[in-house]
Amino acid sequence: MNRKRHLSVVLVGRPNVGKSTLFNRLTGRRRAIVTTVPGTTRDVIEHPAEWRGRHFEVVDTGGMFGKSHDPLHALVLERGRRAIASADLLVFVVDGREGLVPGDREIARVLREADRPVILAINKTDDRRSQAGALEFYQCGFDHVHEISAEHGTGTGDLLDTIVELGWQSPASSPGQEREHASADEVGIAVIGRPNVGKSSLVNRLLREERMIVSELPGTTRDAVDALLMWHRRRFRIVDTAGMRRPGRVARSGQIESVSVLLARRAMESADVAVLVVDATEGVTDQDAAIAGEAEEAGCGIIVAANKWDLMKGDGRDRAKEFDEELKRRLKFLDYVPVLHISAVTGERTPRLLETIDQVAAARTTRVKTSELNTLIQRVASAHPPPSRGRTETRILYAAQTAVAPPTFVVFTNVATQFHFSYERFLVNKLRESFGFVGTPIRLKVRRRTRK
Ligand code: GDP
Secondary structure, X not given: OOOOOOEEEEEEOOOOOOHHHHHHHHHXXXXXXXXXXXXXXXXXXXXXXXXXXXXXXXXXXXXXXOOOOOOOOHHHHHHHHHHHHOOOEEEEEEEOOOOOOHHHHHHHHHHHHOOOOEEEEEEOOOOOOHHHHHHHHHHHOOOEEEEOEOOOOEOHHHHHHHHHXXXXXXXXHOOOOOOOOOOOXXXXXXXXXXXXXXXXXXXXXXXXXXXXXXXXXXXXXXXOEEEEEEEXXXXXXXXXXXXXXXXXXXXXXXXXXXXXXXHXXXXXXXXXXXXXXXXXXXXXXXXXHHHHHHHHHHOOEEEEEEEOHHHHOOOOOOHHHHHXXXXXXXXXXXXXXXXXXXXXXXXXXXXXXXXXXXXXXXXHOOOOOHHHHHHHHHHHXXXXXXXXXXXXXXXXXXXXXXXXXXXXXXXXXXXXXOOOXXXXXXXXXXXXXXXXXXXXXXXXXXXXXXXX
């Protein structure tokens, strides 16, 4: 069949949470739908829907989840997984009146692994009994939460807005845009920096390091060459080393500069950790700051390697302190980044660099327990409440970590959809103080609890 497939929005949830009511509400149908999708089980029904000029399919998984007494019954789960796998976007429907029950947690876990955007729809919030129960669901760790009443249509317009917003930005709806990932147990490393700071020398040094098994393999991006090295049972993939090995790179200075930013950007697309090499003898330049900014934006872990440190000794001054202070001044936004003084030529502290890469990669994939996170956030927010705008006092209701790599947190509030930059920074610093996160950017989003 060659028909262009519409974006598929799949409703998932335990029986009786209100999936079919929501299905009818979203598709504008009054009665139960009986269309079956060829080749699938009769449990799946599908119907087109339209919102703000966007067309999509809504799929109801019916009683697939939690129909048997054991919600993880193998067959049920298999069918459920297939439905989830076919989705571009998932709407996880729960019953706000009942509150969070173990069956919801199981489904939440499956959905988190699905690697698709998930919208949590807390249903039946027209009922007073849902007031307390609804808040519990925020701990499921989903980025988008709507409190709705499928029966009365409350909040379903906002839900549709989010479907359209996510559906038309999700990578699944535009194939080929998906970021290429190195395999899960591998750490992708991008060695970035201006020309002549010593990137190639460093890469070659790392590849010559003792006990290193090195192999060259096609890169994750086109024309790229990656080098794979094993270190203490870890697999490190130095991405896109092709540009570094090309001899005689000559270009006019302006050209060189933008090329190094471009190369950095490309390497970082498939990297977990960026090693920003700077020439210690030259100090930190604007160009270094620009490349560092790219790394932060890409969400890579970052380490600064101040190279050519062998040339920085001899006159008895503590050059390290001076250098670090200048670095801090120039790269203010990178105060969480480890700095190593290395020499690609002598091999000074290059083993230490591998250790640090390993630590940063681990920090970047750290998941904080929801309970610990909320204890911290509540403590911090009661000592230093977020600034209020207008007459309504801004309160933080709940926080959840919604992603790793980089660690991403959502803070739900009663009113604000954005905090002042300095308050966001304050919260991020508190997260760092409590949970480490060395070398990794942290993303913080603020959302208003959508309660009508
Ligand atoms: P790239 O353009 O960033 O890949 O830089 P290269 O690795 O080609 O190095 C540029 C120049 O700096 C070469 O002449 C290297 O020999 C020299 N170099 C690189 N690392 C060091 C170092 O740690 N110490 C010293 N003294 N020279 C270095």
